[in-house]
Amino acid sequence: MTDLYRLLPEEMEKMVTDMNHPRYRADQILYPLYYKFPKNISDLKQLPIAMRDQLIADGYTIGSAVEVHRVVSEDGDTTKLLLNLADGTPVETVLIQYPSSKIGGHPRSTICVSTQVGCAMGCIFCATGQMGFERNLKAEEIVAQVIHFANLLMQRGQHVTNLVFMGMGEPLANYDETIRAVRLLTHPRGFGIGQRNITISTIGIISGIDRLAEEDLQIGLAISLHAPNDMLRKRLVPTAGPHSVEDLIAAGKRYFKRTGRRVTFEYALIEGVNDSAEIAKELALLLDGNGSHVNLIPINPTAGNFQRPSRRNVLEFERILYNAGVNCTVRVEKGSEISAACGQLRTDIVG
Numbered sequence: 001m002t003d004l005y006r007l008l009p010e011e012m013e014k015m016v017t018d019m020n021h022p023r024y025r026a027d028q029i030l031y032p033l034y035y036k037f038p039k040n041i042s043d044l045k046q047l048p049i050a051m052r053d054q055l056i057a058d059g060y061t062i063g064s065a066v067e068v069h070r071v072v073s074e075d076g077d078t079t080k081l082l083l084n085l086a087d088g089t090p091v092e093t094v095l096i097q098y099p100s101s102k103i104g105g106h107p108r109s110t111i112c113v114s115t116q117v118g119c120a121m122g123c124i125f126c127a128t129g130q131m132g133f134e135r136n137l138k139a140e141e142i143v144a145q146v147i148h149f150a151n152l153l154m155q156r157g158q159h160v161t162n163l164v165f166m167g168m169g170e171p172l173a174n175y176d177e178t179i180r181a182v183r184l185l186t187h188p189r190g191f192g193i194g195q196r197n198i199t200i201s202t203i204g205i206i207s208g209i210d211r212l213a214e215e216d217l218q219i220g221l222a223i224s225l226h227a228p229n230d231m232l233r234k235r236l237v238p239t240a241g242p243h244s245v246e247d248l249i250a251a252g253k254r255y256f257k258r259t260g261r262r263v264t265f266e267y268a269l270i271e272g273v274n275d276s277a278e279i280a281k282e283l284a285l286l287l288d289g290n291g292s293h294v295n296l297i298p299i300n301p302t303a304g305n306f307q308r309p310s311r312r313n314v315l316e317f318e319r320i321l322y323n324a325g326v327n328c329t330v331r332v333e334k335g336s337e338i339s340a341a342c343g344q345l346r347t348d349i350v351g
């Protein structure tokens, strides 16, 4: 069985011509896939019936996701879905909307996609990490999450504006399928979202960062740092392994040099663990002169015992970085009350 959402436009053309159909039939499949969201091959009405039958007989399918649970935040800006993929695998995907500053303007609609079911990295403050690793998602299963939300947004007269690979799993640990999904979603004859509107977030798989820099893609990179020294980082990210924080900073620099895309360092702030003024100063020293950007994320309540620092401590941490010349923002948190925010996704507690 081959899901049509797996095929890049060039591969779709080859499939069509191998079946002795004219090349233009590929676009008669691609267009509805990304703009009409068919559920079955029989919905591809522009194709002759004989060709649809041939596709079905040859084992082609359209693997859409089925929504089994939906939670919407009180302000309506965050929607978390539990989706069952074509084989029944449950996965969580989140839509985060930021209202437009223009009257009547479209909101920014960011989809946070999952790349794995569970995660092997085991970050101690992350609900997904506590689930353990189940399996990698295939590119078409990553695409299916986006398509599901694109369909939902289309019904409201809206569209997907941004994608972040920050849901369940470590994207660079599922490198080939993640990159295939990026190419499917950014291809002008595919979903067609701008490369610059995509960010991949990694806990720090250095070989993956270096590989990504060579892909000729203009996507943003976020490296989850969470600590300014190795001892603290290994406590928070037990799988950090041989990579030091200096190694991560150096990998970020190489990525920026090769792609020209700014690298963001994500920093989950945890009360009493990595939020002190001393640690802020140590982080400022580490990043000094890098031109890097730090995104501070006051931690969300998860299954663990970690607490979010007070607003005062968060602002003090930010002030120390800012005064040391480090670009810094505190993430506007969305969806934490529905467990849709960073570090809160897991499939076994929804339902």
Ligand code: SF4
Pocket (backbone or CB within 6 Å): 119, 120, 121, 122, 123, 126, 127, 128, 129, 130, 167, 168, 169, 170, 203, 343
């Ligand atoms: S924070 Fe990211 S890398 Fe770490 S366990 Fe959670 S999903 Fe995996």
